[in-house]
Amino acid sequence: MSALPQTRPRAATGPSLAARAKRWLYLLHRWAGITLCLFFTMWFISGVVMMYVGYPKLTPAERLGHLAPLDPAGVTVTPAQALAAAGLEDGAALSLSASRAGQAVYLAGGGRRAAPKAVDAASGALLPVADERVAAATASAWFGGAYPLRYAGAVAEDVYTHSRALDQHRPLHRVDVADPEHTRLYISSATGAVVLDATRAERAWNYVGAWIHWLYPFRGNALDRWWHDIVVWLSVAGVTLALTGTVVGLMRWRFSRPYASGSRSPYRENMMRWHHLSGLLFAVVTITWIFSGLMSMNPWKLFASGAAPLAQAAYEGPPAPAATLAAPAALIAALPAAPRELSWTRAAGQSLVQARMAAGAPLLLSAREARPAALDPAVLRAAAATLLPDARLAEVQTLERYDFYYYARDEHAMLGHVEKPLPAWRLVYDNPEASWVYLDPATGQLISRQDRANRASRWLFAFLHSWDWTGLLARRPLWDALLIFLSLGGAALSLTGVVIGWRRLGKKLRH
Known part of the structure; x- marks a missing residue:
């Protein structure tokens, strides 16, 4: 009698790798969203408040x-x-x-x-x-x-x-x-x-507004030393959640033909449906705002510049002996009205005094002769060439109006207290960091400095987060309407996510 042929038992087949990855993608987005969508909602709403009321400062x-x-x-x-x-x-x-x-x-x-x-x-x-x-x-x-x-x-x-x-x-x-x-x-x-x-x-x-938006509840207490890391890693988690939600939303959307219900979204329950639709509509702006908020923290020193410090002493020149400086009474007498403040400065080898009134640009006086002073552009340019000893001053650009990198904001804005006078000089140097120095030609004072890394931060933070585009800022209330609309859309996306997440969590806890 011949032996029956032996057969191997068929191995049990489980979900494919793609199916398991898809399941984990859904689970990650679902459960991470329960907490993170609360932060999203808070960030969107507090961001609208910050458009009009900033963190207290003295301008x-x-x-x-x-x-x-x-x-x-x-x-x-x-x-x-x-x-x-x-x-x-x-x-x-x-x-x-x-x-x-x-x-x-x-x-x-x-x-x-x-x-x-x-x-x-x-x-x-x-x-x-x-x-x-x-x-x-x-x-x-x-x-x-x-x-x-x-x-x-x-x-x-x-x-x-x-x-x-x-x-x-x-x-x-x-x-x-x-x-x-x-x-x-x-x-x-x-x-x-x-x-x-x-x-x-x-x-x-x-x-x-700003206090909750910047997560300042973690400042000034036992968590203060970890505040920076808390903001950074919450933002990283937020970007991850928004990206997974975008992928899930696209996977669930029927591009070729609708579902049996006639809709291209599979969800019939209102909250799920609105979350799906608002996620597809406002996913890009949500990812952009959370990512740019992360960039505001300069994570991992991404925007640190290795450029040499400015040789300010060489630019200013040696100080005049204090004994040769004019008395304040003589300085005040040389002005059209009594000033609110006198500040002794130096620029291009000259000892100067800036007189500030209640409003308007400062008036410049000679610190020794107590008379109105003016800076020679040629002398000022020669002094500016010494600011970076290892670099050549390649160009001096005169800015008569604000541009993408040099502009003023409303007083309540984060940098609204920083004065940005016009006209201003942009000094362009040929060092590897491509340094720019902004200078007030009326007073000779340095306003700010930008290197290539700072300009990258300008794009990735200020432009993407606050929409600091001068063309749009000059067309208010268009800027206001656009940012409020996008913020409300992001808040709707986040709030529906909160409701869905907490409903599901409640069901899990009951069972």
Whole structure:
């Protein structure tokens, strides 16, 4: 009897690799969206608020508008005496204004990390740190003594003062003023000057605006050291979620023929259907905004430039001996009206004084002769060539109007406090980093610097995130309408995702 042929048992077949990948794609998008869509919704809505109310800041116009004009009779101390009282050498930073308790003071020295020293312009005494009494007097003078006020204590950092630019002034005195806008003033303990103001409306709107948009609940507490990483990795997760949602949405859309229902979307339940449709309509803008928000954090130092620092000392030239500088009374007499502030500067080998009124461009004076001064363009250009010793000044472009890289924003915007005067010079250098330096030819002061990496950030952050395109910004309210429409579309996409996700989570928990 012949043996029966042996047969091998058929191996059990499971889902294909493509099917498993598709399932994991769906699961990733479904469950990650439960939490991340909450952040998306918050970012879209708070972004609309930030279009009109920014994080509190003190702009130059606000500061100058509240300072009293300098009275030459109350300024008897010379710049040389002020520098000596502060223990500083010739050429140190120096300014004069009635910024402390309504009295004229010199602010000498200081920098990014160190606060300037305050010297009384009438007595020449080096002033101590500001206390509660000084803070209250400064706040009263800020409004000309017109309103009652309440001292609200000193704080190292609070909801409205996370800016690192305020570090040198901490702790900050808070004074609440009973003016029509219910302004809160923050006053430097180092100088006694107002460094920040925030109206009640600004403070309230910031809880649904910049404070929540920038995830500032993670600042000023135990999580502060991880704030940057939290924002970066939430943004990375957000981009991933938006990309997976876009892929899923395209896979579920019938391009060739509709489903049996007659629709090209398979979803009949309203919330699922709206999420699918809004996802296809607003996927690109959602991905763009989350990605550009990530770029705002300069993740992994992507936009760091290896260019050499500017040789500012060579450009400015040696300082004039302080003993040769004109007295403030002579400088004020050379002006058409009493200024709000005098600042001693140098440019192209000249010692100068910038006089600021309540409004308008600064007036330039010779620091030694106390007369109106003007900078020779040829001399200024020759000095500008020394700013980058290892590079050649290839071109000087005169900007009579704003362009894509040099432009001003509204005061409430993130960089709205940075003055961008016109005309301006764009100095183009031939170094490997393709450096540009912006310079004010009227005062000789450096405005900003851009390297190739900074310009990449301009495209990937400001352009994509805030739509800072000068052609569109000049056509408001078109800019407003477009951004609000896209933000509401993104919010609808995110809110429907929240509802769908939490419904599904609820079903899982019940079962």
